[in-house]
Amino acid sequence: MRRLGDLEAEIMDRLWTWRRPASVREICDDINTTRPVAYTTVMTVAGILHSKGWLLRTKEGRAWLYTPERSREAYAAALMEDGLGVSKDRPTALLHFVEGMSEEEITALRQALDSARGDAGT
Missing domain, CATH: 1.10.10.10 (Winged helix-like DNA-binding domain superfamily/Winged helix DNA-binding domain)
Structure with missing residues (x-):
């Protein structure tokens, strides 16, 4: 995108x-x-x-x-996906991204991952 x-x-x-x-x-x-x-x-x-x-x-x-038609958050997510697509090593790119996150952002990421896996509240 x-x-x-x-x-x-x-x-x-x-x-x-x-x-x-x-x-x-x-x-x-x-x-x-x-x-x-x-x-x-x-x-x-x-x-x-x-x-x-x-x-x-x-x-x-x-x-x-x-x-x-699309939310601001959907736009941001598409930009992040494009950014990851530039790398040939997505896990390392993700690691660099996460290393720059605040504690609040890491907590939000954990919650999003739990929600995406259906683990929310466990």
Whole structure:
């Protein structure tokens, strides 16, 4: 999976944060509070995200409302999977990754592994 481009990531971040459908106008106006971007550019990139399967869209009046198809966490997991795919030695790559984790992250990883194996609570 290819990493999202800068504007793609900005659009997705807003929609993930807002947790509600939003129009291109809303997204564009919000981005314009921090940097200039054209409405047509945001509209084009939202359409691309839709065609890539990242956004759902529904028609409301004359405007499309966009909602994330995938969660931020699913995106992060796909990036991690891609990162592991670069290595020819996945166990060693995983070890290096885990060595950089905090105790809280290691605990969360243990819980995720237990849950994935169906061992939660044992």
